[in-house]
Amino acid sequence: MIMLIKCPECNLQVSDHAIACPHCGYPLQTTAAKKQRTKQRRRKKLPNGFGQISEIKTGNLYKPFRAMVTVGKDFYGRPIRKLLKPVAFFKTYNEAYAALVEYNKNPYDLDDDLTVEELYEKWTEEYFKTLSNPSSERTIKSAWNYCSSIYKMRAKDLRPRHIKGCMEEGTYEVDGKEKHPSPTTKTKIKSLFNLMLDYANENDVVDKNYARTFKLSDNIIKDVEEEKKDHIDFTDEEMLKLWNNLYNVDYVDVLLIQCYSGWRPQELGLLKMENVDLENWFITGGMKTDAGKNRVVPIHPKIRSLVKYRYQEAQKLGSEYLINCTDTKTHRSSLKLTYDKYRHRIDKIVNKLELNPEHRAHDGRIQFATMAKAAEVNEYAIKRIMGHKIKDITENTYTKRKREWLMEEILKIK
Template sequence: MRNPNGYGSVVKLSGKRRNPYMAKITVGWSDEGKQIVKPIGYYRTKQEANIALAEYNKNPYDLDKSTTTLKELWELFYEKKLNKLGICNQKCLISAYNNHVKPLYDKVYREIKSYDIQDIIDNSNLSYSTQSQIKNLFNHLDKLALETEIIQVSYSSLLTTDKTPETTRTILTDEEIEKVKNNRQNLTYKVILLLLYTGMRGSELFKIENKNINLEERTIKGGIKTENGKNRIIPIHNYIFDIVQEFYNEDNKYLINNYKKVTFCANFKKIFPHHTVHETRHTFRSKLDSAGANQKCIDLLMGHKSKDVGNRVYTHKTLDELRDTINLLK
């Protein structure tokens, strides 16, 4: 059936092509009376081309934008949006773009379908976390593409990843914690105690600066990774206050000085070969849960997002509540 005047058409191009069908529309006429046409895109099948033509006629868009490639969209995202995200999220998105989607760099973004991305996720033997990073990348790119009217439909929501792997993390037992306490004169055990009684990540603790230690108020200010985790305030538990005092030195930048994180992690593994350093953080949460601590206070201490937290404003009342929560640990 013939298309209506001004609707556009689909033609098959000569030669061997991956996408031989071109959908095109007339955008004007030359002085000689010849049609001036612009392609909407190139497609594998005639059906795909006709669908694209129908979508264009239903919601016409700027054809100059329609040629934007994945690489060009990423560059725009990098310039306008990336720095508004958390540091960890930025690194994951950059890694996903640099390492896993190169086959799509020069492909027109509006022509990338969910199955193009799904092929990368399914056929590259990637871990669950990397698959999730790729999906997250296209979620962000689709939002920008919708905002700038490069696309009218988001396909990233159709992407699937492997099921979340079952966690193998376990908390330290009471006997293992007692072992740490009994060896608190040793440097490695002292650092383990700091982790167990603050709930901080290892990477966070080793970046705590002395300027963010308030011995008078008995608080530590620090944290990384997420907006909720950054610069959170953690009261210093009575049991580890002497260790903090020992480590504290205004002449040094960091609380933990002359002891590299990589060395600590190696020593930790020798002490607890079946645990990871991060499991001290899980132990912290588990012990507070068992002690009946307030969920809001636990989330504030750990830097987790919580619907109950709201705006993170540390009043005297809030700090007193956090201190009471910390001191539930024995």
């Protein structure tokens, strides 16, 4: 209940709940007033990546508020911060905050003392947004793994010898084993620095892109050509081995699904549950090209039980993807099947079943095309199922194919 009291200062009536007299300003409740002032002084938390403001309380500093900017993240995902330039210390919190606001208007106005690792974090944060193909991001990350020897160098100190050192002597440990860059990986490392130092040069972090001052050696180019292998299909004996070892050897079922549907390796791991139609037996998915994206692929009768098994497994896992990595005890986020994981599992299948050692992750796709051709499946049906571009204007633009036609064609494969 509100009561009226007299102000001790001006003798006018005020509410007994008032903190101060509205007439003369005399403080009536000093404790509440202090709490209110404290509440008003409480500062809002700065947004992630905005920066940091700290009050230095040691010593009698004229400008005790220090502003730091976030320039990247370390290996553990923790923010890497540096002093705001050209001025990092301010008289008041508000002055420091205003300086950070100005900096964040152009967050890529980079510090010219950035390390190579910090530069990589800044560049990839921007560059990865422009990529539509997940394999491109994976390729860059894979090449970056071999460059650890120069992570802590200042980017502006990079010279050709440092980049060549990563290409020739870089190492990366996987499952306790030390890996060295293959000829193809060497070209990827060179490409990574070409692009990253272009970005650094544009932002005045470096005066010159030294990655573009040298070309790949003839030996590397020759090795890359020799490294390229033709994809091969599976022999009848190998296909029989696969069927005979279904569920005895991990991921044989996924390989057989690929053989009878033609999915690219990286597409297999991106097939979403919501796009699997077990009533009419079709899957919608795909990537890489306009022709490959969101294409409809019939589920061949031979692999329907395999697809259904994976579907039920995904339901139990609560996964949004059809095919998951359940053969190793890993974190839930590691259930997703990536190209590298699939390639690794295909290598295990090849070794365990003593198949042709030249087999690779794409060979299930080759097998599908080979079987489809042998069964005289319509050429355009093969292209539509595999996601290949159709150059014929009549077929591509004016002919509207129903998915039932695709099913009729794929059934020609016995």
